[in-house]
Amino acid sequence: MIQEELIGDLKLKWKRIQQAMQKIEADGCLLTVDVNLYYTTGRIYSGYFYIPAEGTPWFFVKRPNGLSGNNVVYIRKPEQITETFAKQGLKMPGKLLLEADELTYNDFVRLQSVFNPKETGNATTLMRTLRMIKTPREISQFRISAQNHVATYAEIPECFHPGMTDLELQYEIEKRMRKNGSIGLFRAFGANMDIFMGSILAGENAEVPSPFDFALGGAGMDASCPLGANGTVLKEGTAIMVDMAGNYTPYMTDMTRVFSVGKLTDLAYRAHQVALTIQNKIESNAKPGTACADLYNAAMEIVEKEGLSPYFMGTKQQAKFIGHGIGIQINELPVLTPRSKEELAPNMVFALEPKFVIPGVGAVGIENSFLVTDTGIEKLTRCNEEIIELS
Amino acid sequence: MIQEELIGDLKLKWKRIQQAMQKIEADGCLLTVDVNLYYTTGRIYSGYFYIPAEGTPWFFVKRPNGLSGNNVVYIRKPEQITETFAKQGLKMPGKLLLEADELTYNDFVRLQSVFNPKETGNATTLMRTLRMIKTPREISQFRISAQNHVATYAEIPECFHPGMTDLELQYEIEKRMRKNGSIGLFRAFGANMDIFMGSILAGENAEVPSPFDFALGGAGMDASCPLGANGTVLKEGTAIMVDMAGNYTPYMTDMTRVFSVGKLTDLAYRAHQVALTIQNKIESNAKPGTACADLYNAAMEIVEKEGLSPYFMGTKQQAKFIGHGIGIQINELPVLTPRSKEELAPNMVFALEPKFVIPGVGAVGIENSFLVTDTGIEKLTRCNEEIIELS
Numbered sequence: 001m002i003q004e005e006l007i008g009d010l011k012l013k014w015k016r017i018q019q020a021m022q023k024i025e026a027d028g029c030l031l032t033v034d035v036n037l038y039y040t041t042g043r044i045y046s047g048y049f050y051i052p053a054e055g056t057p058w059f060f061v062k063r064p065n066g067l068s069g070n071n072v073v074y075i076r077k078p079e080q081i082t083e084t085f086a087k088q089g090l091k092m093p094g095k096l097l098l099e100a101d102e103l104t105y106n107d108f109v110r111l112q113s114v115f116n117p118k119e120t121g122n123a124t125t126l127m128r129t130l131r132m133i134k135t136p137r138e139i140s141q142f143r144i145s146a147q148n149h150v151a152t153y154a155e156i157p158e159c160f161h162p163g164m165t166d167l168e169l170q171y172e173i174e175k176r177m178r179k180n181g182s183i184g185l186f187r188a189f190g191a192n193m194d195i196f197m198g199s200i201l202a203g204e205n206a207e208v209p210s211p212f213d214f215a216l217g218g219a220g221m222d223a224s225c226p227l228g229a230n231g232t233v234l235k236e237g238t239a240i241m242v243d244m245a246g247n248y249t250p251y252m253t254d255m256t257r258v259f260s261v262g263k264l265t266d267l268a269y270r271a272h273q274v275a276l277t278i279q280n281k282i283e284s285n286a287k288p289g290t291a292c293a294d295l296y297n298a299a300m301e302i303v304e305k306e307g308l309s310p311y312f313m314g315t316k317q318q319a320k321f322i323g324h325g326i327g328i329q330i331n332e333l334p335v336l337t338p339r340s341k342e343e344l345a346p347n348m349v350f351a352l353e354p355k356f357v358i359p360g361v362g363a364v365g366i367e368n369s370f371l372v373t374d375t376g377i378e379k380l381t382r383c384n385e386e387i388i389e390l391s
Numbered sequence: 392m393i394q395e396e397l398i399g400d401l402k403l404k405w406k407r408i409q410q411a412m413q414k415i416e417a418d419g420c421l422l423t424v425d426v427n428l429y430y431t432t433g434r435i436y437s438g439y440f441y442i443p444a445e446g447t448p449w450f451f452v453k454r455p456n457g458l459s460g461n462n463v464v465y466i467r468k469p470e471q472i473t474e475t476f477a478k479q480g481l482k483m484p485g486k487l488l489l490e491a492d493e494l495t496y497n498d499f500v501r502l503q504s505v506f507n508p509k510e511t512g513n514a515t516t517l518m519r520t521l522r523m524i525k526t527p528r529e530i531s532q533f534r535i536s537a538q539n540h541v542a543t544y545a546e547i548p549e550c551f552h553p554g555m556t557d558l559e560l561q562y563e564i565e566k567r568m569r570k571n572g573s574i575g576l577f578r579a580f581g582a583n584m585d586i587f588m589g590s591i592l593a594g595e596n597a598e599v600p601s602p603f604d605f606a607l608g609g610a611g612m613d614a615s616c617p618l619g620a621n622g623t624v625l626k627e628g629t630a631i632m633v634d635m636a637g638n639y640t641p642y643m644t645d646m647t648r649v650f651s652v653g654k655l656t657d658l659a660y661r662a663h664q665v666a667l668t669i670q671n672k673i674e675s676n677a678k679p680g681t682a683c684a685d686l687y688n689a690a691m692e693i694v695e696k697e698g699l700s701p702y703f704m705g706t707k708q709q710a711k712f713i714g715h716g717i718g719i720q721i722n723e724l725p726v727l728t729p730r731s732k733e734e735l736a737p738n739m740v741f742a743l744e745p746k747f748v749i750p751g752v753g754a755v756g757i758e759n760s761f762l763v764t765d766t767g768i769e770k771l772t773r774c775n776e777e778i779i780e781l782s
Binding site: 034168179 | 424425429433434435454489491495496499500558561562575576578583585588600602604608612613614640708
């Protein structure tokens with residue numbers, strides 16, 4: 001049954017890819033990057049997935065040994081792909097799509113010379129656009145991730161003991177994540193986006209600007225991994241923002257909750273409530289057809305009216321977005337920025353994360369994962385959204 | 392003091408890069424991939440490091456805000472790099488090196504068009520070759536990793552309880568790794584080499600072939616992360632191979648030890664001793680000038696004499712190497728394969744990992760990290776190498 005459901009899901013994705021290819025008059029699409037292989041074949045292997053604009057796809061496998069099935073061909077090098085084309089009488093693509101924003105330069109050039117197409121298009125753009133609209137099976141995977149994400153966060157108060165550091169708290173949470181089924185890997189799109197299982201920001205560390213395209217920063221525990229917890233002692237009056245991965249299936253939910261040691265300043269509590277107001281307003285108004293840029297603008301309007309602009313999405317460096325698509329990677333399309341061109345559409349899944357950094361206290365605010373339905377948006381990660389005091 | 396030591400280390404690396412550039416008549420080298428930025432600047436940022444064949448390097452930074460120092464220039468896009476060149480009167484490189492095996496196709500092409508050099512060479516090849524020979528500071532980082540790696544493995548027997556699965560054991564070890572300072576990230580070179588903190592192989596799962604370039608496989612807990620532990624119950628007669636990352640500094644040691652639940656078969660114990668014999672023979676004979684291919688051949692000679700070829704480095708799929716360089720990435724140069732062209736040289740650091748997979752039992756064998764000295768090789772990861780029975 002699961003196998004049949006998986007195959008049905010793959011066939012639906014293949015059909016969507018072929019429809020999109022036909023629109024841009026592409027003849028073939030060759031995928032080899034892990035997330036695209038997983039998306040189109042349900043597994044990660046060393047090799048290639050080739051889909052023509054019409055007809056059945058082919059699986060060219062270097063490793064592992066022992067895979068079998070229709071159109072599975074073992075190869076040692078990409079040159080053997082086109083040898084198979086010749087043997088099987090397959091049409092060589094005039095316009096070929098390759099993953100131009102993911103393949104290395106040398107790999108891309110080698111594949112281009114193997115196929116020698118008249119024209120080469122960008123499979124990364126095509127796949128990221130298609131992956132934005134989730135299939136029923138993908139949505140059910142998000143629901144499982146959400147459930148385990150919420151269950152893990154419910155255990156966070158037990159992880160705390162007075163005098164501990166943010167890192168010690170994180171290690172306890174990580175272990176509970178794994179026991180609740182976290183796969184561990186936290187996949188992101190783009191260069192140098194290395195992050196380990198998520199981020200905890202406490203106190204002044206929340207102000208440290210990030211080298212990455214994430215909402216907030218933090219110094220991290222080492223210069224080779226400059227993000228999140230840095231050994232800050234969780235003392236009285238500190239806000240602790242927990243933004244750990246929801247990778248309980250390959251489809252990650254994204255969720256942030258805030259905890260406090262003792263009481264925070266009035267400004268921190270007020271900013272947190274404003275974040276909830278932003279979220280709730282967007283939750284009430286967003287629906288298919290809503291421009292993603294409008295969501296950002298709606299948030300900024302509230303922030304400015306409340307006079308909280310200096311704290312919104314950072315202080316020393318402020319991120320210019322309030323949310324992003326999620327999926328196999330944590331930063332899929334759409335992006336909720338003032339310049340976004342996308343509109344919400346049914347079966348998009350995105351994280352909404354209005355956050356404030358309060359100097360001397362830490363970060364407050366909220367993040368939840370939402371599914372775009374036919375009539376509005378549905379919150380997937382449902383649990384207490386107030387600041388929870390630890391003791 | 393640490394700061395001075397770091398700067399001295401960076402200057403040594405810059406000098407080596409410039410010497411290597413002069414040999415191949417390259418005029419400039421632009422680096423932007425995380426591991427190369429860390430190697431040359433001691434941090435990871437969003438931006439570029441530019442080093443001319445002679446003179447001082449430049450740091451072009453997009454994020455984070457707030458970096459300062461000589462030759463630090465903030466930019467929003469790579470086109471501003473060459474604007475800075477014009478403003479500062481810097482010579483445009485005739486031959487430019489770019490990271491052709493790491494940059495995406497589109498990023499590479501964009502940088503190439505920004506600089507428009509007469510010739511473009513491969514910075515990946517240059518950097519991987521240079522990074523093979525470690526600096527004194529790098530070697531001291533390996534020693535710290537080794538110490539914490541050994542300390543963590545010493546805690547493994549406490550992690551075990553009868554009836555647990557390989558994954559449950561792994562979660563306990565992961566937590567101890569973190570408490571002992573593991574940074575978490577397990578960086579690898581090459582496409583799709585995603586791995587989470589290491590691998591534990593128990594029982595029949597040790598036979599499952601890998602899609603990756605790692606020594607052994609294992610089904611993993613999910614098709615999106617197909618490597619290592621898969622939920623195998625650790626029952627009587629099972630060998631448990633623990634090969635968890637030594638990422639206690641950015642310079643990772645690599646070490647494998649084998650544990651057993653109750654007693655294993657005679658074949659398993661014999662194969663383990665043969666692995667130790669291979670290691671010890673190589674440890675006695677290897678020195679600067681030894682061909683890496685000869686190390687592989689020396690191992691194979693013993694394996695064949697003992698009649699253990701069907702079990703060496705896997706059963707259903709056998710890896711054709713017995714070791715690999717280590718560093719910021721787990722698979723640096725040299726590689727110990729029958730086709731390796733490299734010879735050992737002082738200050739290389741590599742992992743040696745003769746392993747056998749015994750059907751129905753699991754994997755046995757050994758892995759340690761070695762430093763090439765002026766006269767031989769020195770084992771960095773020193774602790775009990777026998778199979779340890781858990782109870």
